[in-house]
Amino acid sequence: MSGCEVTEPRLRSVLPFEAAPAEVRLLRRAAASQLDRWGMSTAAGEAELLVTELATNVVKHVGEGASATLVIELRGERLRLEVHDKSRVLPSPNAADCYSECGRGLHLLAALAVDWGTVLTAAGKAVWCEILISPGRACRRMGRAVEALESYQGSRREARLQGSGSHIGLEESAVGLIADLLHWTAARGLDPDDILDRAQMQYEAEADAA
Numbered sequence: 659m660s661g662c663e664v665t666e667p668r669l670r671s672v673l674p675f676e677a678a679p680a681e682v683r684l685l686r687r688a689a690a691s692q693l694d695r696w697g698m699s700t701a702a703g704e705a706e707l708l709v710t711e712l713a714t715n716v717v718k719h720v721g722e723g724a725s726a727t728l729v730i731e732l733r734g735e736r737l738r739l740e741v742h743d744k745s746r747v748l749p750s751p752n753a754a755d756c757y758s759e760c761g762r763g764l765h766l767l768a769a770l771a772v773d774w775g776t777v778l779t780a781a782g783k784a785v786w787c788e789i790l791i792s793p794g795r796a797c798r799r800m801g802r803a804v805e806a807l808e809s810y811q812g813s814r815r816e817a818r819l820q821g822s823g824s825h826i827g828l829e830e831s832a833v834g835l836i837a838d839l840l841h842w843t844a845a846r847g848l849d850p851d852d853i854l855d856r857a858q859m860q861y862e863a864e865a866d867a868a
Contacts, residue, residue: 669696669732677716677724686710701791711766712741720745736788744782807831
């Protein structure tokens with residue numbers, strides 16, 4: 659994998675890669691190294707997660723071995739990640755309605771990015787997302803939360819195979835997961851209201867410190 663960096667008029671890095679699992683790992687590390695050189699290591703965890711999903715989407719839906727390019731660009735307080743490939747087939751713009759087709763990649767874009775989208779290009783298409791430059795702890799917590807919700811969402815879907823098959827969004831999954839946790843605390847003789855109060859206090863303390 660080779661790459662080139664352009665620092666004017668804004669920080670920008672272009673990293674060509676081949677759509678293959680081993681190359682995706684190298685691409686993730688290259689993205690983290692680039693952010694570290696720019697002094698934005700706090701955004702590396704979230705960026706690595708999103709770069710992995712964007713690149714893996716090319717492997718799954720364009721084909722292993724396909725040529726693609728990652729573009730990393732700083733735009734004010736936002737970091738933009740773009741993956742370009744040569745397919746002109748666009749993923750569904752509604753990530754919440756295409757879990758079985760698109761996998762978790764679009765869910766992560768919708769959950770972690772402040773904005774994302776797809777666009778046709780002269781050579782194919784680009785899938786892009788933008789994240790705010792924020793503290794690393796918040797990024798890691800968001801990543802863990804999405805993974806937990808998707809796992810919970812999958813178990814709920816399996817339990818409803820005989821139902822209508824309608825999609826359960828991440829927001830509804832969050833409500834269901836919290837409710838199940840409260841049932842668990844009550845079954846162990848704990849006070850669900852106390853657990854909620856303590857969680858709220860911890861969240862507010864960490865948000866104030868961010």
